Amino acid sequence: MPIKVNMFSSASKVKGQGVGSAYEELIRLLKRHFPKQIDVSINKFTRADISHYHTIDPKFYLSTFSKKRGVKVGYVHFLPETIEGSLSIPQPFRAIFYKYIISFYKRMDHIVVVNPTFIDQLTAYGIKKEIITYIPNFVRKDEFYRFDDKKRSQIRNELGVNNRFTVLGIGQVQERKGVKDFIKLAENNPDKFFIWAGGFSFGRLTDGYADLKKVVDNPPRNLKFTGIVDRSKLVDYYNASDLFLLPSYNELFPMSVLEAFSCGVPVMLRDLDLYHSIIKGYYIPTNDYSDMNEQLRLLTENEDKLNEFKKLSDKASEEYSEDHLAKIWLDFYSSLAK
Incomplete structure (x- = not known):
């Protein structure tokens, strides 16, 4: 039986950002290399072995309370610190949003970070180190390659x-x-x-x-x-x-x-x-x-x-x-x- 992995993401809706690129690369990788070992579905609130959250949409947050989600995995592409200098959010909304980000990550059973330096920062927010795994980003050589x-x-x-x-x-x-x-x-x-x-x-x-x-x-x-x-x-x-x-x-x-x-x-x-x-x-x-x-x-x-x-x-x-x-x-x- 293949592992049923449900991906949750809205990253592709906003063009020109790395979160969407990383998400799309992972989907391609799984479908290309493991079509029989891993059964990938996208944004479907059905029963799964693993639910992998790429973005922190409120509807995704609410879905984490369902027992159908299986093991909940959060993909950490950003922290409150990394949003500074990106978005101009006035107070008190900025503080509320930052608390929401961490609350979302704390709903996860496991966390994946794309940079090992973020492990200590997540533990400082109260997330257990043993549930954090570092897996770097990657790109496809058939898409990004040197021209003659x-x-x-x-x-x-x-x-x-x-x-x-x-x-x-x-x-x-x-x-x-x-x-x-x-x-x-x-x-x-x-x-x-x-x-x-x-x-x-x-x-x-x-x-x-x-x-x-x-x-x-x-x-x-x-x-x-x-x-x-x-x-x-x-x-x-x-x-x-x-x-x-x-x-x-x-x-x-x-x-x-x-x-x-x-x-x-x-x-x-x-x-x-x-x-x-x-x-x-x-x-x-x-x-x-x-x-x-x-x-x-x-x-x-x-x-x-x-x-x-x-x-x-x-x-x-x-x-x-x-x-x-x-x-x-x-x-x-x-x-x-x-």
Whole structure:
């Protein structure tokens, strides 16, 4: 008998966010690798061996009180701390919402985190460490891959990159993502081309919306804001770029970094502590805007260093590939079903 797993998620309703990407990748993985071992249903309130909650909708919260749910698994893509700088929620609603998030996680029988650093933070909220499991995100090599030189040149021409050194950022346009530093880099490096692929997924609720919207509507000549890009088209942007830069101040385990690795693009990040336990050594670490600007200058003058980080991206992509994570998920679900 296959293990019946019911997935609960509304992540796909909001385009351009990593939670939805991670959810869709997991669904594809299970259906592709384990069609006989795991029976996946989506948003059906029927009896199941395991109910896996990807988002924290109130109707999902209420469903956790039913005995039909089986083992309840919560997928932690965010904590109250990580929402700061993403959404602008006035008090007292912000405090109520943050309490609700933790209350939802406490309804779970088991928790999955995408970054091990969040284990201690969850235990600080009173969740038992023994029910928390770390399983990283992953991407598919057949969806995110390196183009050959001919195709890459074609895409660069289509996107208007031409022969300029191109820096790519991906994600929602919001304060937390460090978009203002990305804009400043473009302003101070007019010889390079900058692309930010992403938009205001949550509209006016986005933190810093008013200021950022002014720049998005009237960017520097060498900076292009694409708006929300369909995920199937992102591979073109990765391959058109010479460097992927994510200047975020707070993250869990960004899908965009894994996608860049999978496409063999060198990666530069703001050196957050939470990256150290998962991808340290695979990316170019920077502390602040000045450091990013200096590293960018050094990379454009040193092709050998750029090629070194291309090889490191290839290496990282093997560790976080679909095939590597497939067995981990099967073992996890099997252990819970027992």
